Amino acid sequence: MNNRLYGNLIFELSVEGRKGYSLPKNQFGNYQLPEEARRKAELELPQCDELTVVRHYTNLSANNFGVDNGFYPLGSCTMKYNPKINEEMAVMPQFQNIHPEQPESTTVGVRTLVEQLEKALCEITGLAHFTFKPYAGAHGELTGLMTIDNYHRQKGDLKRKKVIVPDSAHGTNPASAAVCGLEVVEVKSLSDGTVDVDDLKRIVEEQGEEIAAMMMTNPNTLGLFEKNIPAIADLIHQAGGLMYYDGANLNPMLGVCRPGDMGFDVMHINLHKTFSTPHGGGGPGAGPVGVREGLQDFFPFVSPYQGNFGVMVKAYAYILSLGKEHIAEVGPLATLNANYIKESLKDVYELPIATNCCHEFVFDGLKDKSTGVTTMDVAKRLLDYGYHAPTIYFPLLFHESLMIEPTENESKQTIDGFIEVMRAIADEARTNPQVLKEAPHNTPVGRVDDVLAATHPVVTYKALVEDKES
Amino acid sequence: MAKVIEGLYYSESHEFIRVEGDFGFIGITDFAQKALGNVVYVDMPDVDDEVNAGEEFGAVESVKAASDLISPVSGTVVEVNEALEDEPGLINKDAFENWIIKVEISDKNELADLMNAQAYTEFCEKQ
Numbered sequence: 021m022n023n024r025l026y027g028n029l030i031f032e033l034s035v036e037g038r039k040g041y042s043l044p045k046n047q048f049g050n051y052q053l054p055e056e057a058r059r060k061a062e063l064e065l066p067q068c069d070e071l072t073v074v075r076h077y078t079n080l081s082a083n084n085f086g087v088d089n090g091f092y093p094l095g096s097c098t099m100k101y102n103p104k105i106n107e108e109m110a111v112m113p114q115f116q117n118i119h120p121e122q123p124e125s126t127t128v129g130v131r132t133l134v135e136q137l138e139k140a141l142c143e144i145t146g147l148a149h150f151t152f153k154p155y156a157g158a159h160g161e162l163t164g165l166m167t168i169d170n171y172h173r174q175k176g177d178l179k180r181k182k183v184i185v186p187d188s189a190h191g192t193n194p195a196s197a198a199v200c201g202l203e204v205v206e207v208k209s210l211s212d213g214t215v216d217v218d219d220l221k222r223i224v225e226e227q228g229e230e231i232a233a234m235m236m237t238n239p240n241t242l243g244l245f246e247k248n249i250p251a252i253a254d255l256i257h258q259a260g261g262l263m264y265y266d267g268a269n270l271n272p273m274l275g276v277c278r279p280g281d282m283g284f285d286v287m288h289i290n291l292h293k294t295f296s297t298p299h300g301g302g303g304p305g306a307g308p309v310g311v312r313e314g315l316q317d318f319f320p321f322v323s324p325y326q327g328n329f330g331v332m333v334k335a336y337a338y339i340l341s342l343g344k345e346h347i348a349e350v351g352p353l354a355t356l357n358a359n360y361i362k363e364s365l366k367d368v369y370e371l372p373i374a375t376n377c378c379h380e381f382v383f384d385g386l387k388d389k390s391t392g393v394t395t396m397d398v399a400k401r402l403l404d405y406g407y408h409a410p411t412i413y414f415p416l417l418f419h420e421s422l423m424i425e426p427t428e429n430e431s432k433q434t435i436d437g438f439i440e441v442m443r444a445i446a447d448e449a450r451t452n453p454q455v456l457k458e459a460p461h462n463t464p465v466g467r468v469d470d471v472l473a474a475t476h477p478v479v480t481y482k483a484l485v486e487d488k489e490s
Numbered sequence: 491m492a493k494v495i496e497g498l499y500y501s502e503s504h505e506f507i508r509v510e511g512d513f514g515f516i517g518i519t520d521f522a523q524k525a526l527g528n529v530v531y532v533d534m535p536d537v538d539d540e541v542n543a544g545e546e547f548g549a550v551e552s553v554k555a556a557s558d559l560i561s562p563v564s565g566t567v568v569e570v571n572e573a574l575e576d577e578p579g580l581i582n583k584d585a586f587e588n589w590i591i592k593v594e595i596s597d598k599n600e601l602a603d604l605m606n607a608q609a610y611t612e613f614c615e616k617q
Contacts, residue, residue, distance in 0.1 A: 191556075413554040419525055419617075470553040471579070474530035 026075040027464075030066045031481040033076060040070035064482070083464045085408055091434055093361075095380045095411035095423025096190065096241065098271045098293035105341060106296060106334035115333050120325045134326060137336045138308075144339075144347065145270075145287060146280020147310035152332060153323045160288030160307025161196035161235075161266065166320040167286055167311060168233045168262050169200060174318065180232040180261065184223060186215050188241045188415050190268055202232055213242035213373055213417065217251060228259035237266040238273075238282065241415045243358065243377035243425075253283025262286060262315075267307075270294045271427070272355050272379035275348025285312045295335035306331040353428035354379040357435060361424055364439045368446040372418055379427070385420025386449055393449040393456050395420040400467060401448070401459040405441045492521035492614060495586055499601050500610035503560040506586065509601065514563055515589035517571075518550060521614045523585040526552035532574045532581070533559075534590060539567045541593060543600045548590065550581070563600045565593035 026033070052058070068076070086092070092099040110116070118130055138150045154160040165183070172180040183197040184205050194204040205223055208216040215236070224231065234256045238246045246252065253263050265279040265287035271294045273279070279287050291306040292299040299305070306328050309319070326332075339347065355378050362371065362381045369383040385395045399409035399422070411423040426435060448456055460466060478487050498506045504522035507514040523529065531551040541547040541561040548559040569592040574580060580588040595601075605613060 413527075416555055416557075471528045471530055474551075474553060475578070 023075065023079055026072070026079045029481060030068065030073070030076050033068055033072055034066035036067060038067045038069055040068060040073055090406050090408065091430060091438055092408040093410050093424045093426050093438065094408060095382070095425040096268060096414070097299065097411065098379070098425060098427060099299060100296050100427040101429040102296050102298050102334070103338065103341065106337045109337040110330045110333040115330070130329065133336055134332060137332055137339070140336070140339045141289060141308065141310060144274065144278065145289070145310050146278030147287065148313040149316040150308045150310045151319050152306070152308045152327045153325070154288065154307040154309060155323070155327055156305030157268065157288060157290040157307045158192045158196060159322070160309050161192055162199055163320060163322050164264055164286045164288050164309045165196055165200040165202060165233070167309065167315060167318045168264065169202065170318040170320060171262065171315060172232055177260070179230050182227055182230045183232055184220070184234040186236065186240065188213060188417055189235065190237065190241065190266060193235045193266060197235070209417065212375065213240060213244050214246050215248065215252060217248050220252060220255060224255050224259045231256065231259050231261035233262045233264045235264040235266055237269045239269050239378035242373060242382050243380040244373070244375065245378055249282045257283070268293065269379065272351040274350040276351040280312065285315060286310070291331050291335040296338040297331045297334040304328040304331055306335070350428050354426070357426040357428060357430060358424065361426060361435060361439060365442050368443060369422065380423060380425035382415065382418065383422040383424070384418040385422060386446055388450065391449045391453045393453050395422045397456040397459060398422065398445055401445050401456045402441065403460040404462045407438060407441060492519070492524055493586070494520070494607045494611045494614070496607045498586070498607065499562060499604035500607070501560060501562040501604055502613065505560060505562050507562045507604070508589065509595070512594055513568065514565065514593050514595050516562060516591050516593060517589035518559070518581065518585055520585045523581050526550060526557065527554045528552055529578045529581045532578045532590060534570045534574070535567050537567050537570060541565055541567060559590065562604055563593065563595050564597055565595045567591050568594050
C-alpha cells in the first residue's frame, strides 16, 4: 500500500532550507567560476531530507509495472524477461567503469566482446557485418537507410530516392525514410495482411529506377510470415533496389530462418526486444545494423563511440546463456504461445485473419460488439487484473485492434491465467459493461484523460505551477 | 450508425467535399471521426497551397492514430478552418459542419470519380 504523503510530487514535499547532504569545507579559497559560466538565477530544486527522497521514489516505483511484475503481452514490442545474469555481467567493474576515450591497449576485452557479439549476430541473421553505433531501433533504421542512400549515391545512382513500405508497417518505417530525405511509397496489403505482390509489381514497373529500398518486417505486423518473400526480394533486386529488414519481429525467426537467407541486404536488430535487454521507458536501447558483404563500406558516421555498451554486454550474456541449441527454441516457443492464446480466445474475440500466426496476432475487438465495449475498455480492465495491456489500435488495418505477443518466456500457468481473465472480461462486457467503461478501478490512478494529455501536456513542476496560476 | 449527408461527394479514404459554385469545402466524414476517436490535432495546409486529387494535404491526429488527409479534388486552398487549431475536437462534434479546408476547384470533372451518399453508405457498411 502506498503512503499518500510520499506519493506527492517531490517539489510538493520540499521544505525551505531542508537538505540531505553536507559538502566538505571549500579548500580553494575564494576561487569563483568565470562570470560567463555562472548561473544568473538560483537553481530551483526541491529541498528534502534523504529519508523523504528515498520514501518518495520507493513509493513511486511501486506504481510501476514491468516484466518483473507480471505478464506484459505488448504486441510488436517483444517484452521478454531480462534474465538477472545479464545485469550481473553488465555491472562488472571491468565493463562498467571504462571510458570511451581510454587508450585502445586497455580495452582489448571490451572490443573482443563486441567482435564476438557481432559474430553471433551474423550467424543468427545470415548477414556479414554489424555496426553497433545506433542507440536504439529507430536510430538503427535511420542508420540502415543512410547506408542504403550512401550505396546508391556512391554508385552515382542519384535518382533512387523512394522507399517502398507496406501499408501495415510500423510507423517508424515511413518516419525514418522521411528523416533520411527519402520519399515513401506505400504498397497495399491483401486481405490476409501480406504484401500485395501485384501492387508491388505495378510500383516497380512505374517507378523501378527511383526505388532505393523496400522496408519490411517479417513476420509482418499481423504476425504473419510473408510467404512471397523470395519473389518480393527478386522484384526489388532486379529493379536495382535493396531490401531492408526491420528487426522488430525477429524473435519468432530465431533458430527457424534468417533475414540474410530471405534476401534482405540491410537490417537493424532491437537488442532490447529479441536479445532480452531492458526495454521501455526510454532505454537505453541498442539498434545494431547488419549488412550483406560489401555494404559495410557505406555505413554512415552516426557516432564516434560504440552505442550503449552495457546493452551489448547483456545481449551477449543472453546469447551465451542460451547457446546455439536453445536459441533455436526461442522462435518456435514464442510462436506456440501466441497460437495457443489465439485459439483459446477466438470464440469471444474477433479474429479477422484466421490462420496460424508467428509470435503475435491481432484481434479486432470483442466478437460481440453490441455492448458498446471497446478495445480501450478491455485494455483498461486488464490492468485491474494485474496484466499489462496488449498493444491497442495498432495496426490501423482494423478499427479495434488488440495485438497480443506473449513471448517464449511465459509458462502455461501464466498464459492460462491470462486467457481466463480475457474470457472473464468478455463475460463482463455482456453482464456488466459499465464496470469496463469505468475501468481501471484497482490502479493508483483511474482512467486518464488522454485528450487532455495530448492537447494540454503539463510535464514539469514549473509548468504545473504556471498552469494552476493561469 | 455513422451519418451520411445527401448531396456531398465522398472518397474511399473518408473525406467529403461539399461543392458550392467553383469552391469546395473538404473535411473528414462522420464515419472517419468515429473510427479515429477523439481528435487532438489537425495539420492543415496554408492558404494559396495547391492540392492534388488523391494526394495528401494534411493530417488528423487522434488519441488512437495519425491519419493523412487525402484531397478528393485538385485546386488551390482559399481558406483553412482556423477554429480547428484551438479546438480540434469540433470534428468529433460535427464532422460535416467543421470542414478543414476550402479550395477553389481546378477541374470539376474529378468529382465524377467520387462516391455519392448512397454509394458511400454501402462502402462504409463493408468496412
